Amino acid sequence: MRxxxxxxxxxxxxxxxxxxxxxxxxxxxxASGRLGKxxxxxxxxxxxxxxxxALARDKNKAEDLKAKGIDIRIGDYTxxxxxxxxxxxxxxxxxxxxxxxxxxxxxxxxxxxxxxxVGVKHILYTSVDIKSLPDSAIPMIIEDHxxxxxxxxxxxxxxxxxxxxxxxxxxxxxxxxxVLETGIFFPAGKGKVPFTTRMDMAEAAANxxxxxxxESKEYAISSxxxxxxxxxxxxxxxxxxxxxxxTDPSKEVYVDTLTKAGVPEAYIGMNSSFAEAIKLxxxxxxxxxxxxxxxxxxxxxxxxxxxxxxxxN
Numbered sequence: 450m451r452x453x454x455x456x457x458x459x460x461x462x463x464x465x466x467x468x469x470x471x472x473x474x475x476x477x478x479x480a481s482g483r484l485g486k487x488x489x490x491x492x493x494x495x496x497x498x499x500x501x502x503a504l505a506r507d508k509n510k511a512e513d514l515k516a517k518g519i520d521i522r523i524g525d526y527t528x529x530x531x532x533x534x535x536x537x538x539x540x541x542x543x544x545x546x547x548x549x550x551x552x553x554x555x556x557x558x559x560x561x562x563x564x565x566x567v568g569v570k571h572i573l574y575t576s577v578d579i580k581s582l583p584d585s586a587i588p589m590i591i592e593d594h595x596x597x598x599x600x601x602x603x604x605x606x607x608x609x610x611x612x613x614x615x616x617x618x619x620x621x622x623x624x625x626x627x628v629l630e631t632g633i634f635f636p637a638g639k640g641k642v643p644f645t646t647r648m649d650m651a652e653a654a655a656n657x658x659x660x661x662x663x664e665s666k667e668y669a670i671s672s673x674x675x676x677x678x679x680x681x682x683x684x685x686x687x688x689x690x691x692x693x694x695x696t697d698p699s700k701e702v703y704v705d706t707l708t709k710a711g712v713p714e715a716y717i718g719m720n721s722s723f724a725e726a727i728k729l730x731x732x733x734x735x736x737x738x739x740x741x742x743x744x745x746x747x748x749x750x751x752x753x754x755x756x757x758x759x760x761x762n
Contacts (some may be wrong), residue, residue: 483512487651526556532563554596590608610667641675673737
């Protein structure tokens, strides 16, 4: 995939050409999810609620957004007609990738086609920041993104790609809630990842939605500072004041250990695949646009770990 997204020097992008689009309408898909809701909260700091619409499959899960004055539109990526109805009157659409892994690319393509049919002017899509598709250890995740991006780029619509690196928010799933007692047991070798918080990703999306100059650009939504699991253990040791060890088992030992502990097979498969991708340094792309998009330093991994494991301190 192309890597663009060059900025003027410093934070000039936020100073020059930054413009509030009070006359435009915005729609956020996946609005009942954590990324969608967080993006809407940041948008509300920039534009009136009357300019924001939210797509949800279940209106009951969007009641909190409705209470904030957000226009709730019901639709499903698999239902083309519901998409065309939901996207009417929208200028900019944030297409958050589906959490349903059944023909995910097909779902996204459905949404893109529906948006084009009803005259949406600009689509932002949450893709992935990774080195390459052919060698990826997580093809079941990556291929859908690449198919979606190819369709969007060739659709004739104005677009922006927000290429998300690995969420810091998945770390607790990898290392466990009791990591301070058990240490880290994860087969990721010495691979490094620029873990990035969901909240920073949401703020960046809101900033791009409400500013200009992002047409046909793609941005690496990455903190820019990569950490190995050994580094993560070191940060936890520093924060806790006691040694937190990192154990790097073979994939076979990892799978066997979790299987004997009664962990669901799907969970084991997903974790071990991501561990392999990390081990191969697939996420250490050494590209980052996030600081420029935020106009500040991204949240550090140390800050994130402190908020998760030491929130009561």
